[in-house]
Structure formats: C-alpha cells, structure tokens
Amino acid sequence: MGECVIVSAVGLIDRDGRVLLTTRPEGKDYAGFWEFPGGKIEDGERAESALVRELREELGIRTEESCLAPFSFGTDSDTGLLLLLFLCRKWDGAAQGLEGQELKWVAPSELLAHDMPPIDRPLAAQLRDFLSGL
Numbered sequence: 001m002g003e004c005v006i007v008s009a010v011g012l013i014d015r016d017g018r019v020l021l022t023t024r025p026e027g028k029d030y031a032g033f034w035e036f037p038g039g040k041i042e043d044g045e046r047a048e049s050a051l052v053r054e055l056r057e058e059l060g061i062r063t064e065e066s067c068l069a070p071f072s073f074g075t076d077s078d079t080g081l082l083l084l085l086f087l088c089r090k091w092d093g094a095a096q097g098l099e100g101q102e103l104k105w106v107a108p109s110e111l112l113a114h115d116m117p118p119i120d121r122p123l124a125a126q127l128r129d130f131l132s133g134l
C-alpha cells in the first residue's frame with residue numbers, strides 16, 4: 001500500500017468574494033494547472049502551521065492559524081493524496097508569486113473553467129456553491 005501524503009491548501013477569499021488560484025510551477029507534477037495555494041505538511045507539523053508557512057514562502061503574505069477555517073477535503077486513491085482545504089479571509093500583505101507561479105483572483109462561477117488536478121474539481125464546485133449561497 002502506498003504512503004499517504006497530506007497537503008494543506010487554502011481558498012483565499014478577497015473582499016469581492018473572489019478566490020485566489022495559482023499555477024503549479026514548471027518541473028512539478030501538474031505543472032501549469034491551477035490549484036489552491038498550499039503544500040505538503042512536513043513531519044510533525046500541524047495542518048494550520050504548514051499553511052501559514054506555505055503562504056509566507058509562496059505568496060509572501062502573513063496570516064494566523066486562527067484565520068484558517070476548515071472547509072472540506074479530498075482524496076485521490078491513485079496517489080494516496082489527502083488534501084485538506086481551508087478558507088481564509090484575513091491576511092496581511094499583497095499576494096505575489098514568489099516561486100514564479102501565476103496568480104489569478106477568480107469569481108466563484110469561473111473556478112471550474114480552470115484546468116485543475118482531479119482532486120480539486122469537486123472542492124472547487126463545493127466552494128462555488130458555498131460562496132454563491134447555495
């Protein structure tokens with residue numbers, strides 16, 4: 001049986017209710033696909049602190065664990081990936097692509113128009129429905 005990889009990711013929601021998607025950098029799996037910012041949880045790390053760290057490293061923004069609300073999760077039986085999706089509406093700084101990734105603030109209704117890894121699609125649909133008040 002393969003190893004389980006746990007990834008923390010976040011739907012950052014701005015004041016206009018748009019969600020930040022970023023591209024996966026060249027050389028990584030799903031390069032060029034759109035994803036929720038985040039990354040793998042390191043050994044002994046908690047999901048929230050991993051996300052606070054990744055947001056600082058990848059986007060140069062600062063947030064706190066108390067600003068991260070658990071939203072949903074997804075699993076991929078082929079890769080053993082477990083993706084934990086949080087939501088965040090409060091952070092300091094303006095997001096930048098510090099690892100060369102593209103950034104795009106996307107209206108909820110446009111989320112599914114973006115190429116995403118398979119695990120993200122149902123999560124994006126849930127997020128769209130949640131933000132549209134369905």
Ligand SMILES: Nc1nc2c([nH]c(=O)n2[C@@H]2O[C@H](COP(=O)(O)OP(=O)(O)OP(=O)(O)O)[C@@H](O)[C@H]2O)c(=O)[nH]1
Nearest residue numbers: 007009028029030035036037038039040083117119120
């Ligand atoms: N951050 C993020 N990763 C995702 C999403 N969807 C998805 O399948 N993944 C997968 O989750 C894994 C996250 O790994 P990563 O490469 O971003 O993590 P990391 O920054 O810790 O990478 P590293 O191990 O290359 O340093 C990848 O296999 C990636 O394809 C998503 O929405 N956000």
